Amino acid sequence: MKHILKIMGLLAAISAIWIGLLETSVVPRSYTWLLPIYLIVTLGCYGLLMVGVGLMFFPTCPQEAVLLQQDIAEAREFLIGKAIDVGSD
Amino acid sequence: MAEERMEEEEEKEREKENAKYSILIPTYNERLNIALIVYLIFKHLRDVNFEIIIVDDGSPDGTQDVIRQLQQVYGEDRILLRARPRKLGLGTAYYHGLKHASGDFVIIMDADLSHHPKYLPSFIRKQKETGANIVTGTRYVKNGGVHGWNLMRKLTSRGANVLAQTLLWPGVSDLTGSFRLYERSVLEDVITSCVSKGYVFQMEMIVRATRKGYHVEEVPITFVDRVFGSSKLGGSEIVEYLKGLVYLLFTT
Numbered sequence: 001m002k003h004i005l006k007i008m009g010l011l012a013a014i015s016a017i018w019i020g021l022l023e024t025s026v027v028p029r030s031y032t033w034l035l036p037i038y039l040i041v042t043l044g045c046y047g048l049l050m051v052g053v054g055l056m057f058f059p060t061c062p063q064e065a066v067l068l069q070q071d072i073a074e075a076r077e078f079l080i081g082k083a084i085d086v087g088s089d
Numbered sequence: 090m091a092e093e094r095m096e097e098e099e100e101k102e103r104e105k106e107n108a109k110y111s112i113l114i115p116t117y118n119e120r121l122n123i124a125l126i127v128y129l130i131f132k133h134l135r136d137v138n139f140e141i142i143i144v145d146d147g148s149p150d151g152t153q154d155v156i157r158q159l160q161q162v163y164g165e166d167r168i169l170l171r172a173r174p175r176k177l178g179l180g181t182a183y184y185h186g187l188k189h190a191s192g193d194f195v196i197i198m199d200a201d202l203s204h205h206p207k208y209l210p211s212f213i214r215k216q217k218e219t220g221a222n223i224v225t226g227t228r229y230v231k232n233g234g235v236h237g238w239n240l241m242r243k244l245t246s247r248g249a250n251v252l253a254q255t256l257l258w259p260g261v262s263d264l265t266g267s268f269r270l271y272e273r274s275v276l277e278d279v280i281t282s283c284v285s286k287g288y289v290f291q292m293e294m295i296v297r298a299t300r301k302g303y304h305v306e307e308v309p310i311t312f313v314d315r316v317f318g319s320s321k322l323g324g325s326e327i328v329e330y331l332k333g334l335v336y337l338l339f340t341t
Contacts, residue, residue, distance in 0.1 A: 047255065068313050084162065
């Protein structure tokens with residue numbers, strides 16, 4: 001199944017629940033009308049939160065850059081020993 | 090009957106032990122890096138049966154001369170040069186290299202040393218442990234990481250990732266990474282149905298693979314961006330990425 005259909009299905013299910021709530025008036029209608037807006041705001045907040053958290057805990061590895069320089073020096077030495085031209089960058 | 094099956098299993102086990110790996114590296118003007126990376130691959134994969142396939146897109150800087158020198162040192166059967174006349178794009182470079190691969194598994198990595206060969210054993214180990222069809226390197230988990238990105242680059246990367254995770258539910262944490270190990274038949278299957286370019290190509294590969302039901306595992310990798318500025322994301326890249334997302338929403 002195409003993924004867009006899954007998402008549409010999910011949206012349809014949510015709309016169905018919403019319409020059901022509107023029809024049966026379990027909660028006051030004025031509240032129910034606002035629910036889709038809450039949903040969109042929640043989704044937006046979730047997105048921003050995930051980006052924020054991702055940024056805060058963005059894994060960095062400065063030590064890897066140092067290790068790489070060591071590896072490069074080692075490789076260079078070997079390659080020069082084999083007369084492979086690695087002179088200019 | 091049971092005995093026969095056991096023998097078959099053992100046969101399979103043995104095959105796995107002696108599995109051959111083809112390491113596919115597309116290059117363009119990487120004369121220094123390709124020498125360094127080849128040395129590091131041989132250093133970190135001592136007891137592994139592997140070949141390196143370099144697809145060079147007609148680099149004018151003498152990359153191919155360096156590769157020929159490397160062939161003299163390591164052997165022409167270990168380093169294969171499969172050049173193309175001019176720059177023809179990444180996706181087709183993989184396809185071109187794949188045609189010449191003789192391994193049971195194909196490992197794809199970048200030539201610019203942002204992918205360190207020291208992680209190759211963990212890809213191979215992970216595949217053996219889990220029997221996965223694909224092992225993909227992820228930068229966004231513990232023990233993984235990125236070096237050399239400014240705040241803007243991190244922000245776009247996080248934003249792009251959250252968007253893709255929310256819309257596509259791909260089941261992997263790093264969609265645009267390109268350090269991956271594929272079972273050869275799986276790569277052959279997936280690559281023929283992929284049409285995108287650039288970042289989106291990597292995303293399309295992994296999303297299509299998960300949709301086809303292939304078993305995908307992840308290993309942490311670190312990504313050291315040495316060429317500052319090369320990974321700057323412009324507005325056009327972001328537009329391409331969003332187009333790619335929509336395309337994948339409708340076609341996978």
